[in-house]
Amino acid sequence: MNETLFEAMKQSIIDGEAEDAERLANQAVAEGVDPLEAINKGFVLGLDDVGEQFGCGEMFLPDLVLAAEAMKTAVAILEPELAKKGTAREILGTVVMGTVEGDIHDIGKTLVATMLSASGFKVYDLGVNVAIGAFAEKAREVGADIVGVSSLLTTTMVRQRFVIEALDDMGLRPQVKVMVGGAPVTRDWVAEIGADGYSEDAIGAVAVAKRLVGK
Amino acid sequence: MNGNIKSITDPRLSLDILSQDDVQRLHTATLEIIEKTGVRFPSKSALEIWEAHGATVDHDSMIVKAPGHLIEEALKKAPPAYDLAARSPEQDLPLDGNHVFVGTDGCGVEVMDLYTGQRRRSRLQDVGEIARVADYLPEVGFHWVAVSAQDYPPESRGLHELLAIWQNSTKHVQTESVYSIAEAKAAVEMATAVAGSREALRKRPVLSIMQCTAPPLGQDGGSIDAALIAAEAGLPTGFMTMASCASTGPVTLAGNLAVGNAEVISALALIQLAYPGAPVFYAAAQTAMDLRTGAYTGGGPEDFLFGAATNVLADFYNVPLSMGSFATGAKEPNWQAGIDNSMSTFMASIAMSDMLLGVGLLHGSRIWSYEQMLMDCEIFDMVRQVMAGIVVDEASLALDVIGKVGPGGNFLAQKHTRRHMRQLWLPKYMDRRPYNVWEEQGDGARDWANAEARRILETHQPEPLDAGLAAELKRMIKSVETAVPA
Numbered sequence: 099m100n101e102t103l104f105e106a107m108k109q110s111i112i113d114g115e116a117e118d119a120e121r122l123a124n125q126a127v128a129e130g131v132d133p134l135e136a137i138n139k140g141f142v143l144g145l146d147d148v149g150e151q152f153g154c155g156e157m158f159l160p161d162l163v164l165a166a167e168a169m170k171t172a173v174a175i176l177e178p179e180l181a182k183k184g185t186a187r188e189i190l191g192t193v194v195m196g197t198v199e200g201d202i203h204d205i206g207k208t209l210v211a212t213m214l215s216a217s218g219f220k221v222y223d224l225g226v227n228v229a230i231g232a233f234a235e236k237a238r239e240v241g242a243d244i245v246g247v248s249s250l251l252t253t254t255m256v257r258q259r260f261v262i263e264a265l266d267d268m269g270l271r272p273q274v275k276v277m278v279g280g281a282p283v284t285r286d287w288v289a290e291i292g293a294d295g296y297s298e299d300a301i302g303a304v305a306v307a308k309r310l311v312g313k
Numbered sequence: 314m315n316g317n318i319k320s321i322t323d324p325r326l327s328l329d330i331l332s333q334d335d336v337q338r339l340h341t342a343t344l345e346i347i348e349k350t351g352v353r354f355p356s357k358s359a360l361e362i363w364e365a366h367g368a369t370v371d372h373d374s375m376i377v378k379a380p381g382h383l384i385e386e387a388l389k390k391a392p393p394a395y396d397l398a399a400r401s402p403e404q405d406l407p408l409d410g411n412h413v414f415v416g417t418d419g420c421g422v423e424v425m426d427l428y429t430g431q432r433r434r435s436r437l438q439d440v441g442e443i444a445r446v447a448d449y450l451p452e453v454g455f456h457w458v459a460v461s462a463q464d465y466p467p468e469s470r471g472l473h474e475l476l477a478i479w480q481n482s483t484k485h486v487q488t489e490s491v492y493s494i495a496e497a498k499a500a501v502e503m504a505t506a507v508a509g510s511r512e513a514l515r516k517r518p519v520l521s522i523m524q525c526t527a528p529p530l531g532q533d534g535g536s537i538d539a540a541l542i543a544a545e546a547g548l549p550t551g552f553m554t555m556a557s558c559a560s561t562g563p564v565t566l567a568g569n570l571a572v573g574n575a576e577v578i579s580a581l582a583l584i585q586l587a588y589p590g591a592p593v594f595y596a597a598a599q600t601a602m603d604l605r606t607g608a609y610t611g612g613g614p615e616d617f618l619f620g621a622a623t624n625v626l627a628d629f630y631n632v633p634l635s636m637g638s639f640a641t642g643a644k645e646p647n648w649q650a651g652i653d654n655s656m657s658t659f660m661a662s663i664a665m666s667d668m669l670l671g672v673g674l675l676h677g678s679r680i681w682s683y684e685q686m687l688m689d690c691e692i693f694d695m696v697r698q699v700m701a702g703i704v705v706d707e708a709s710l711a712l713d714v715i716g717k718v719g720p721g722g723n724f725l726a727q728k729h730t731r732r733h734m735r736q737l738w739l740p741k742y743m744d745r746r747p748y749n750v751w752e753e754q755g756d757g758a759r760d761w762a763n764a765e766a767r768r769i770l771e772t773h774q775p776e777p778l779d780a781g782l783a784a785e786l787k788r789m790i791k792s793v794e795t796a797v798p799a
């Protein structure tokens with residue numbers, strides 16, 4: 099009976115229509131559909147489909163980002179319902195992301211954050227020009243598994259080290275993993291500052307994050 | 314003549330890329346964006362200047378909305394032409410609309426080592442060595458700081474880089490790596506020392522400053538503050554938009570041009586409001602995001618179109634243009650690099666962009682390659698020859714020689730041939746040898762460019778910087794370092 103609703107949910111994600119996704123999520127709540135089923139049998143399948151089409155070159159990044167946005171809208175409506183039932187959506191892990199202080203490069207960090215959340219991570223995107231301490235504080239506040247630090251400038255890349263030190267000072271290391279990225283970041287640099295992983299693109303970042311949480 | 318520096322001048326080719334109507338529509342759209350949507354200026358001094366001139370300023374969002382007439386009036390005060398001065402005056406570069414000069418690309422983060430071929434992190438020594446090679450090459454008119462001195466402290470790095478270039482070259486220096494108040498002040502002080510006095514610097518600015526805007530529709534606070542300090546001292550100051558189709562700008566080219574234009578002209582207007590008549594330039598390196606990876610492509614038809622179209626805009630505002638050309642996305646000097654850099658340079662040149670940035674970097678302005686640098690110079694030299702066009706006059710029609718040789722025969726033994734043969738272009742790195750020679754030697758452009766770069770580096774002795782002056786500049790850098798708490 100819910101099959102048509104689930105199918106419409108899937109399609110709303112494939113189409114990247116946040117308004118449709120919102121309407122369908124609300125409809126599910128109104129009709130008393132199990133929110134976890136709505137996510138797993140409806141919306142998530144749309145995201146999988148988009149991921150596949152992206153993988154074989156039929157869809158492009160804007161499709162992916164629109165799908166992820168639509169997904170976010172739906173989940174925002176369904177999550178409180180899950181909480182009411184005392185359940186939660188299974189997530190792969192919690193990630194705090196940002197571009198470090200003094201640096202306003204936004205696109206790469208945002209793509210990584212989007213891909214992570216589309217892949218099942220809970221992501222807190224702190225934006226750009228983020229103070230060193232703010233990464234560590236947010237990580238503690240939300241119980242992050244991973245902190246992701248983006249730096250596109252050689253002058254701000256040095257601050258990736260400071261983020262690791264700040265996490266250390268709060269006693270959050272080595273439980274909280276750190277991954278880094280951005281134009282000047284190299285494998286050598288990652289080893290030098292003792293970060294746990296890095297990637298040169300967003301798809302790779304998902305693989306690294308999965309590895310870091312043991313998934 | 315600009316010393317031995319090669320430039321494109323008196324072009325015989327032209328291109329109609331935007332009609333008068335198109336330009337007018339882009340301009341009107343831009344003013345509408347600045348007035349209705351606004352541009353973000355996260356700098357206290359900038360917001361105060363805007364407010365004092367009657368723009369609407371929201372201090373929380375730091376968004377400025379300025380009426381069209383304010384922008385238009387301000388831009389009218391910008392000088393249409395001026396010189397970029399060099400340490401040796403015969404290398405001064407007139408930005409007068411009739412010259413195209415090439416610089417090195419800037420702010421690379423890695424270097425393909427000239428001797429080992431290995432990729433490694435960039436350091437101060439590289440900055441000086443690249444400057445020395447650039448000093449020698451006639452195709453290079455001025456310097457950007459080609460790579461970053463990552464072995465020096467971040468707060469004074471930009472200054473060490475300037476000194477390294479001045480120590481290795483007499484040509485004009487333009488920096489894109491000074492974007493804080495402290496560094497800008499010190500850079501102005503250093504340039505003053507090189508020029509001799511504040512007045513001398515104003516007359517002959519040996520340093521110019523390029524800042525990036527922050528697309529979409531924003532500025533970077535540190536960059537704006539640094540530009541204001543430079544402009545106050547009379548240093549030519551430019552703003553570069555990098556708005557990318559589909560990520561930091563609309564996916565459509567016209568929309569992307571309008572967004573970038575709003576960023577650049579609002580910044581130039583700010584400088585004119587603060588320091589009327591200060592030399593400024595338009596700068597752009599727009600592109601399209603790669604749909605698959607999100608990468609900044611640094612090549613492709615969209616880039617090439619932007620390269621030519623932007624100059625029409627800069628001409629409309631009557632200010633010089635610095636245009637991103639070269640800067641391929643290729644990972645090594647290869648087919649892709651050749652196409653990207655030839656097409657972008659041709660399109661920016663045919664529109665007579667005043668400055669082209671720049672030679673030498675690969676992988677979207679990240680990896681320095683001396684081989685690429687020399688091959689880029691060859692690309693420019695070729696484009697330069699193309700831009701000279703075809704001269705039709707008595708000597709070039711050569712009717713008498715044609716008559717003499719007649720049907721059959723050949724022109725090899727004609728004096729006319731010998732007289733004019735050096736007008737034909739000769740490559741340094743293109744392989745025109747017989748097949749078997751190529752097969753036996755097994756070498757090519759990259760090897761020859763590598764050998765030439767080594768030869769220049771090992772033999773070229775640029776005119777040194779006066780030892781006393783160098784010591785003074787070092788002291789100035791030190792003062793910035795000691796002012797910063799560790």
Ligand code: B12
Binds near residue numbers: 203252282678679
């Ligand atoms: C676009 C761009 C800008 C735009 C950014 C617009 C925006 N809204 O984001 C603007 C114009 C604002 C800009 C400004 C400046 N820029 Co800039 N910029 C670039 C450029 C061309 C592309 C960056 C980009 O968006 N790439 C596309 C995205 C998708 O890729 P990405 O950022 O690399 O991210 C991917 C990976 O790196 C990785 N990743 C990124 N972050 C993370 C984090 C984690 C945890 C992980 C796992 C992975 C990961 O995954 C991402 C997705 O695939 C680069 C050159 C380059 N090719 O990288 C220069 C570059 C980074 N900029 C540079 C410079 C110098 C500047 C300025 C200082 C110039 C100036 N004087 O004003 C200012 C800095 C201002 C500031 N305080 O930050 C230099 C830095 C080099 C250096 N030596 O430090 C570069 C390398 C270009 C150059 N050679 O000049 N820039």
